Amino acid sequence: SMVLTPLALMGMRFVVPAPAGQSLDGVEVADGLTGEVLVIGFGRFGQAVCQALLAEKAEVTIIDNDVEMIQAAGTFGFRIYYGDGTRLDVLRAAGAGTARLVCVCVDKSDVADKVVELVKAEYPLAKLFVRSFDRVHAIKLRGEGVDYEIREVMESALVFGREALVALGVDRDDAHRTMEDIRKRDAARLELQMHEGIMAGAHLMHRQPVTPSPLTEPARKAQALNPEAEDVLADETRYSG
Structure with missing residues (x-):
């Protein structure tokens, strides 16, 4: 059954403690999952991604370690794993081994990098789509061979x-x-x-x-509208040479 017994929920609390002030009551979680899409991170970005997956009835499993996000995922009817997506045991239990696509939608670049490294090493056949955070991060991810990245x-x-x-x-x-x-x-x-x-x-x-x-040539030079802006622009000009 996808719904864990109270005893199993107690065990899950021991393995992955809920943050202070958050309760796992009412959270439905699962183990040993299989599915075609694994989404790691169900914040605002992951939720938007999942709207499209939901519309096409894709088999989606969610990994998140925030109780509120897990509860939100429950309203989508997705299979859910409460845990840290940078851990191999969590990825394995959530079904990464059978996933065709892994979507890394976490909200920190260093966390995304850890997940990418782990998935590339352990599940090289899965397509890897990643939320990037800036130009430097996008270049890094492309260099690591992810299948798709997009700056948030x-x-x-x-x-x-x-x-x-x-x-x-x-x-x-x-x-x-x-x-x-x-x-x-x-x-x-x-x-x-x-x-x-x-x-x-x-x-x-x-x-x-x-x-x-x-990305296109400006039609005119920047114009400072107050003395403070003029000082900042002058400093930038001196710095840029």
């Missing part, structure tokens, strides 16, 4: 930018083409950085973490 805010920011253009009176088709051009430029730059290093394709980048740089 990239696509939503592009859509936001497109709608901002439309609000300013730009034709929607033109705004869409602009966003597609930016997307292609960004992908090309990322590919260049993969092979030539993080500084490639972005001559304005002079320090870590990676400094944002425009």
Whole structure:
């Protein structure tokens, strides 16, 4: 049965203690699972991913170590494993060995890296989709051979930018083409950085973490609107040479 007895729940509490102030009462969990998709991390990102999987009736198993997230996953009808997705025993018990696809949706890059390393080593046949957090992390994940990665805010920011253009009176088709051009430029730059290093394709980048740089040539120089901004821009100019 997918629902554990009270005695089994007590055992699970001993193995993976619930955070202070959180209760496992009412949480349905399972062990020895099988399924085609394993989702590690059921926060806001993982929940959005699972909406699509739910719509197509994919067999989904969730791993999370947050009781509230586990309870939320229960409303989706998914199979659930309460535990730490960076542990091999947890991955095994949650069905990683039979998963066709492992989706790493955790909210910390170092945790994502640990999961990626473990899955690549122990379950090399599973496709590995990973939430990345910035440009440096995206390049690292691609170098490790993940099947797909996406920066967590990239696509939503592009859509936001497109709608901002439309609000300013730009034709929607033109705004869409602009966003597609930016997307292609960004992908090309990322590919260049993969092979030539993080500084490639972005001559304005002079320090870590990676400094944002425009993908199209600005029409004018930046204008400071108060003395404080002028001082900051002057410092940046001196630093950049």
